[in-house]
Amino acid sequence: MSKKLDLWTDDRNFNEEDVEDQKRYFVVEHNDLITKARHDLNAQELKIMDFVVSKIKPDDEKFNIIDTSMYEISQVLGMKRSGRTYSQLASNLNDLRKKDVFIYNDEERSVTMTGWFETAKVWENGQIQLRINEDFAPYLLTLRGNYTQHLLFDTVQLSSRYSILLYKLMREADKDKGKKITILRGTPEEFKEWLGAPKSYSFNSLKTQVLQKALNEINLKINDMHLEIVTAKRGRKIVQVDIRNTFIIQTKSDNNSKSNPELKVPLYNWL
Structure with missing residues (x-):
C-alpha cells in the first residue's frame, strides 16, 4: 500500500x-x-x-x-x-x-x-x-439447500483461525439443529486438511496445538456448543477422531426443558 x-x-x-x-x-x-x-x-x-x-x-x-x-x-x-x-x-x-x-x-x-x-x-x-x-x-447466492448459517457475532468473537474453521465445521455437521449430539468425524490427516494444520504434525501435536486450543476457545465463547474429543486406536496408532458437541437444545415437549435465551442460531430456514 x-x-x-x-x-x-x-x-x-x-x-x-x-x-x-x-x-x-x-x-x-x-x-x-x-x-x-x-x-x-x-x-x-x-x-x-x-x-x-x-x-x-x-x-x-x-x-x-x-x-x-x-x-x-x-x-x-x-x-x-x-x-x-x-x-x-x-x-x-x-x-x-x-x-x-x-x-x-x-x-x-x-x-x-x-x-x-x-x-x-x-x-x-x-x-x-x-x-x-x-x-x-x-x-x-440464491441458496436453496445444502447450506450452513451462523451469526456473524460467533466468528467475530473467536480469535484463532483453527477455532473459526472448527466452529464452521461443527455447524455444518449439525444436521439436527442442535436436537442431538453433533459428531464431526475424521482421521487425523483429514482434520489437518480441514483446519490447515501443518501436515508434519504428529497426532499429539495436532491435539495439543490445534484441536484442544480450538475446543477451549469455542467452549468458552459459544453458548450452544460444548465440544469434546474422542479418539479411536488401531494398535497404538490414532486412526479416528470425533469432535462431539454434547450441548442439546431442549424441546418444549421435554418436561425437563431449560430455555436458552442466548441461543445463537435460530431453528428456522434462512429463506
Whole structure:
C-alpha cells in the first residue's frame, strides 16, 4: 500500500446501521465452501470474509458492490480504531484479493481455483468498495439447500483461525439443529486438511496445538456448543477422531426443558 493511504487523514463513518445489529446478521455458505474449500486465510481475514458474506441478501442474484469503511469493519470486528489498524485492514483486503482458494467438486471431478475478491478499492478517507469474485456465486447466492448459517457475532468473537474453521465445521455437521449430539468425524490427516494444520504434525501435536486450543476457545465463547474429543486406536496408532458437541437444545415437549435465551442460531430456514 502507498504511504499516502497509510495516513488515513479522515476517519469517516459511512455506515448508518447499528454495529450490534450487524453482528446479528447471518453468514450463509454452501456446505462445500466449508468442507471442501482449501485456503490459508488467517483469523482476521476469515472474519473479514464473514463480514462481507453477511452483507449478501437471500434474494441477491449477483454479487453487488459492497460499500463499507475502515470505521465500520473495525467496529463490527471489535478492533481499535487507529491508523495502524486501518493499514492492517488495507493489507488484509489486498491479501484477500490475491490469495488462492481451491474448491473441490466431487460430482464434476473438478477444482475451482480462484481468489476471494474481484475488486477491492480503498479511499484515503477510509471508504471501501468490494465485490466478491463471481466464481463464488454457486456457493453464496440464491441458496436453496445444502447450506450452513451462523451469526456473524460467533466468528467475530473467536480469535484463532483453527477455532473459526472448527466452529464452521461443527455447524455444518449439525444436521439436527442442535436436537442431538453433533459428531464431526475424521482421521487425523483429514482434520489437518480441514483446519490447515501443518501436515508434519504428529497426532499429539495436532491435539495439543490445534484441536484442544480450538475446543477451549469455542467452549468458552459459544453458548450452544460444548465440544469434546474422542479418539479411536488401531494398535497404538490414532486412526479416528470425533469432535462431539454434547450441548442439546431442549424441546418444549421435554418436561425437563431449560430455555436458552442466548441461543445463537435460530431453528428456522434462512429463506
